[in-house]
Amino acid sequence: xxxxxxxxxxxxxxxxxxxxxxxxxxxxxxxxxxxxxxxxxxxxxxxxxxxxxxxxxxxxxxxxxxxxxxxxxxxxxxxxxxxxxxxxxxxxxxxxxxxxxxxxxxxxxxxxxxxxxxxxxxxxxxxxxxxxxxxxxxxxxxxxxxxxxxxxxxxxxxxxxxxxxxxxxxxxxxxxxxxxxxxxxxxxxxxxxxxxxxxxxxxxxxxxxxxxxxxxxxxxxxxxxxxxxxxxxxxxxxxxxxxxxxxxxxxxxxxxxxxxxxxxxxxxxxxxxxxxxxxxxxxxxxxxxxxxxxxxxxxxxxxxxxxxxxxxxxxxxxxxxxxxxxxxxxxxxxxxxxxxxxxxxxxxxxxxxxxxxxxxxxxxxxxxxxxxxxxxxxxxxxxxxxxxxxxxxxxxxxxxxxxxxxxxxxxxxxxxxxxxxxxxxxxxxxxxxxxxxxxxxxxxx
Amino acid sequence: xxxxxxxxxxxxxxxxxxxxxxxxxxxxxxxxxxxxxxxxxxxxxxxxxxxxxxxxxxxxxxxxxxxxxxxxxxxxxxxxxxxxxxxxxxxxxxxxxxxxxxxxxxxxxxxxxxxxxxxxxxxxxxxxxxxxxxxxxxxxxxxxxxxxxxxxxxxxxxxxxxxxxxxxxxxxxxxxxxxxxxxxxxxxxxxxxxxxxxxxxxxxxxxxxxxxxxxxxxxxxxxxxxxxxxxxxxxxxxxxxxxxxxxxxxxxxxxxxxxxxxxxxxxxxxxxxxxxxxxxxxxxxxxxxxxxxxxxxxxxxxxxxxxxxxxxxxxxxxxxxxxxxxxxxxxxxxxxxxxxxxxxxxxxxxxxxxxxxxxxxxxxxxxxxxxxxxxxxxxxxxxxxxxxxxxxxxxxxxxxxxxxxxxxxxxxxxxxxxxxxxxxxxxxxxxxxxxxxxxxxxxxxxxxxxxxxxxxxxx
Numbered sequence: 087x088x089x090x091x092x093x094x095x096x097x098x099x100x101x102x103x104x105x106x107x108x109x110x111x112x113x114x115x116x117x118x119x120x121x122x123x124x125x126x127x128x129x130x131x132x133x134x135x136x137x138x139x140x141x142x143x144x145x146x147x148x149x150x151x152x153x154x155x156x157x158x159x160x161x162x163x164x165x166x167x168x169x170x171x172x173x174x175x176x177x178x179x180x181x182x183x184x185x186x187x188x189x190x191x192x193x194x195x196x197x198x199x200x201x202x203x204x205x206x207x208x209x210x211x212x213x214x215x216x217x218x219x220x221x222x223x224x225x226x227x228x229x230x231x232x233x234x235x236x237x238x239x240x241x242x243x244x245x246x247x248x249x250x251x252x253x254x255x256x257x258x259x260x261x262x263x264x265x266x267x268x269x270x271x272x273x274x275x276x277x278x279x280x281x282x283x284x285x286x287x288x289x290x291x292x293x294x295x296x297x298x299x300x301x302x303x304x305x306x307x308x309x310x311x312x313x314x315x316x317x318x319x320x321x322x323x324x325x326x327x328x329x330x331x332x333x334x335x336x337x338x339x340x341x342x343x344x345x346x347x348x349x350x351x352x353x354x355x356x357x358x359x360x361x362x363x364x365x366x367x368x369x370x371x372x373x374x375x376x377x378x379x380x381x382x383x384x385x386x387x388x389x390x391x392x393x394x395x396x397x398x399x400x401x402x403x404x405x406x407x408x409x410x411x412x413x414x415x416x417x418x419x420x421x422x423x424x425x426x427x428x429x430x431x432x433x434x435x436x437x438x439x440x441x442x443x444x445x446x447x448x449x450x451x452x453x454x455x456x457x458x459x460x461x462x463x464x465x466x467x468x469x470x471x472x473x474x475x476x477x478x479x480x481x482x483x484x485x486x487x488x489x490x491x492x493x494x495x496x497x498x499x500x501x502x503x504x505x506x507x508x509x510x511x512x513x514x515x516x517x518x519x520x521x522x523x524x525x526x527x528x529x530x531x
Numbered sequence: 532x533x534x535x536x537x538x539x540x541x542x543x544x545x546x547x548x549x550x551x552x553x554x555x556x557x558x559x560x561x562x563x564x565x566x567x568x569x570x571x572x573x574x575x576x577x578x579x580x581x582x583x584x585x586x587x588x589x590x591x592x593x594x595x596x597x598x599x600x601x602x603x604x605x606x607x608x609x610x611x612x613x614x615x616x617x618x619x620x621x622x623x624x625x626x627x628x629x630x631x632x633x634x635x636x637x638x639x640x641x642x643x644x645x646x647x648x649x650x651x652x653x654x655x656x657x658x659x660x661x662x663x664x665x666x667x668x669x670x671x672x673x674x675x676x677x678x679x680x681x682x683x684x685x686x687x688x689x690x691x692x693x694x695x696x697x698x699x700x701x702x703x704x705x706x707x708x709x710x711x712x713x714x715x716x717x718x719x720x721x722x723x724x725x726x727x728x729x730x731x732x733x734x735x736x737x738x739x740x741x742x743x744x745x746x747x748x749x750x751x752x753x754x755x756x757x758x759x760x761x762x763x764x765x766x767x768x769x770x771x772x773x774x775x776x777x778x779x780x781x782x783x784x785x786x787x788x789x790x791x792x793x794x795x796x797x798x799x800x801x802x803x804x805x806x807x808x809x810x811x812x813x814x815x816x817x818x819x820x821x822x823x824x825x826x827x828x829x830x831x832x833x834x835x836x837x838x839x840x841x842x843x844x845x846x847x848x849x850x851x852x853x854x855x856x857x858x859x860x861x862x863x864x865x866x867x868x869x870x871x872x873x874x875x876x877x878x879x880x881x882x883x884x885x886x887x888x889x890x891x892x893x894x895x896x897x898x899x900x901x902x903x904x905x906x907x908x909x910x911x912x913x914x915x916x917x918x919x920x921x922x923x924x925x926x927x928x929x930x931x932x933x934x935x936x937x938x939x940x941x942x943x944x945x946x947x948x949x950x951x952x953x954x955x956x957x958x959x960x961x962x963x964x965x966x967x968x969x970x971x972x973x974x975x976x977x978x979x980x981x982x983x984x985x986x987x988x989x990x
Binding site: 126129130131132133134135136137138139140152153154155156157170171173174177178179181227228230265271272273274308311340341342343345421423457458460461463465466468469470471472488489490491492493494527529530531 | 584597755865
C-alpha cells in the first residue's frame, strides 16, 4: 500500500476514535523487512527472509490511556482495534501525565541512507571470503557460521494533534562464528558488526576477529580467587554498560528503581568518564530523527567528567518529573506502549592505548567476555558474572581464564575507573573503549 | 477453525514450495490473541488486548534451509512466499510431496476474561503494599496468550492446534536506607481456564515480599570453590543449563556440544536420571504437538548416569540420520524452529533432603535459583542464586546475597554426592538464537561436591 493510502485509512480511524468518545488518538505503524544469508563451512546453509507490519492504537478518554494493537492496516481491523482500546479505558486508572506530541516540533536532519540491496552473488562472494579469512589458522576446526543480513524498516505516526511523521531506516549486519581446537580443548569464537551499508564493514576483519577470539579462549582454566586490577575489553565494557544504563531511565528513577535518583550534579563516577545517549550518533546504524512518540531525538549527556547530568524521559515520565521529553519514548514493537528506552549510547574514548595500561599492571585480570548478564541486579547494581579472559602478569597478557566469576557493584565500579582507553569500538549501535578498574573480586580456584 | 484454507489450497502451497527441488517443506500459520494486565506504582498501568497473525514457509534441501515469513496470510501472498522460498533451493531433482493425510485437531479454544483478571490484579496489588513498611515498589504482570496454529508438511502432516499459556509475575522491591533488594516469583500453566485462586497468587506475592525484605539483612556471599546443596524448591535452572542445552540435537550434530559422540557413555553420577517431558498435564513447558507438527513426548536423556539420547527437531534429526523427538519449537511464525526443551528435570533419588545438609561440615545451600547461561561447547554454565545460605556443621547459618555459581556440566553432574527423594518444578523463559520459548524445569534436592561461588566475601 502507498503511504497516501495508509494515511487515508489512519485518518479514518482517528476520526472514528473521536466519534466514539476518545478525546485524543494516535496511531503508530511499523513495517520491517529483513533478508539473511548464512554459510556453514563455506556452503550455503540458511536463507531467511521476512516482511512484517503492525499497528498500535493509543488513545486518551477522560484522562485514561487506552491501547490496542493489530496486524492488518485495513479500515475494519483498525476500527476494531480502536474499539478494543476504548474498552481498555473502562478499566485503566487515569494518568494525567500521559499525553501525545503535538505537531510543529523542529526535527534534526538525518542523512538519508541510499544503499543498494546486496545481490545474492555479492553475498556469496563476501561469505566465501569471510570463510577463508576465518579458517587461516590451523587451530580453526570449523567455520560454523558466516552471515550477511540486510534490514529495512519504516515508521508512520499520526495523531489528532496534527502530528504526521514518517521515517525509514536501513542497515546491514555481518557475523562470524568458528570452532577452535587444540589439545582436545574446543572453544567457540565470534564477532559481529553492523553499518548502514555493506561497504562500510570490514567483513574479513569480522571473520579474522572471530577466529582470534576462539583461539584466544583455548586452554583457559579457573584462576586463583583474589582481588585484582581488571581491564575490561570493549565487548565486556559494553556488557557492563547495558546493565548500568537502566539506572539512567527516568521512569525507573520516578518508580524508585534507580539509586541515582536525586543525585543530578553529583560526581558518581571517576573523572574522565563521559557517557551519552545519542540517537544521532555518527557511527550509529539507524540514526533517528524522532522517537516512537514523535519527539525530536538529540544527544543526551548522562555523565560528564564523572558528574551525573540527568535522566532520559518519554512524554509521561518527563511530565511526572516536571521536565521535557529527551526523545526516549520507545516501544520495542507495535505490541507495547512507548516506555522510556535507550537510543544509541556510548562511553567516550580516553587517550591511553590498552597496551600501555596492560604494561603497567603487574598482576591483574583482562576480562574479554561476561557470562550470565541477565543475572545481575540492575536496581542495586550488584553483579556476580562468569568471566572469560586472561591474566595479566608482569605487564604482559598471560594464561586464559574461564570457570571463574567476577563480583562487585556497578556504581562502585564507576567510581573506581582508573583509566579510559583510546580503543573506542562500536558494536551495532552502541560503543565503548576499554577501561581499567582499580580492584575487583575474582573467584575461581 | 479460523483458517479458511482447504486441503487443496494447503497442498498447492506446499507443492509450490518444493517445485524447484526442495526435498521437504512445511507451512506454519498462526493467529495469537494476547491479553495483558500490569500494575505498578499502585495503579493499573496496562490492560490491553492485541492480535498477531502470520505465516512461515520453510524449504529444506539436504542441510540447507530457507525460511520465509510474512504477516500477509492471504492465499496469493502465501503462494508467492512459497515460490520465493522454493526458488532459493533451485536445482536438483524435484521430490513429489506426499498427499496430506487426515488432519489432526488438538486443544480446545476458550477465551480469557481480562476484566475479571484485571480486578484481581488491582486487588492483589493493593494488598501487596500492606505487607510491609519496607516495600518500595510492587510490579504485577499477567499475560495470557491463545494461539491457533495450522501446521502442514510435504510429509503429509496436517495439524490444527489450539493452545493457551498463562503467566503471572510479581516483583517486589524492598528498601532499607539506600539499599534496594528485589525478589521475583512466577506462576505459569497451559490450561484453558483460569484456575489460580487469589490465595495462591497472594502467596506468591507474600513470598517475593518476604524474600526481598530478608535480603536486606543478608551478608555478602563467599567466594571460591565449595560443596553446594540445591533445594528441590530451587527450580531447575541448573539441569536446564548444565546438561539440557548440551543435549539439544542442533548443538550436538554440529559438534558444538561437550556431550557430542557420547551416547551410551557415563556422563553423570549413577544417581542422575534426566528427563525431558512435554506431556506433563498443564505444565508451562508442555505441548500436545511441537511447532513442526510432531507429538510432544517424554524422553529419558540420561538414565542412571548414562547418556541415552539427544533431543531433535526435524532439521537436526536429518543431519544426524535419525528422527525428531518432538522438540522442534519456535517463538512464533517469525522464526524457523529450533531444538528446544519442554519440561526438563532430574528424577528424584532416595536421599533424605534434610540429611543431605546435616551431613555437611561446611558448604553452600541454594534455596532458590534465578536465571542462568551455558556455553555448550565447553559445558561451562552459570546460574544466579536468588536465596542462598552458608552451611556450617550441618546447619544453615547466614543468609547471603549477590551470589552466582559457575560450574562445568559433565564435571558437576559426575560429582553429585546426593539426590533427594523430593521434586519441585519452576517455570522459565528460555532464550536461544534470538527466540524465547516457555519451559518448565525441576530437580530434587541435589548435593554437588564442588562449584565455584562468585561472591564478594571471603571463603
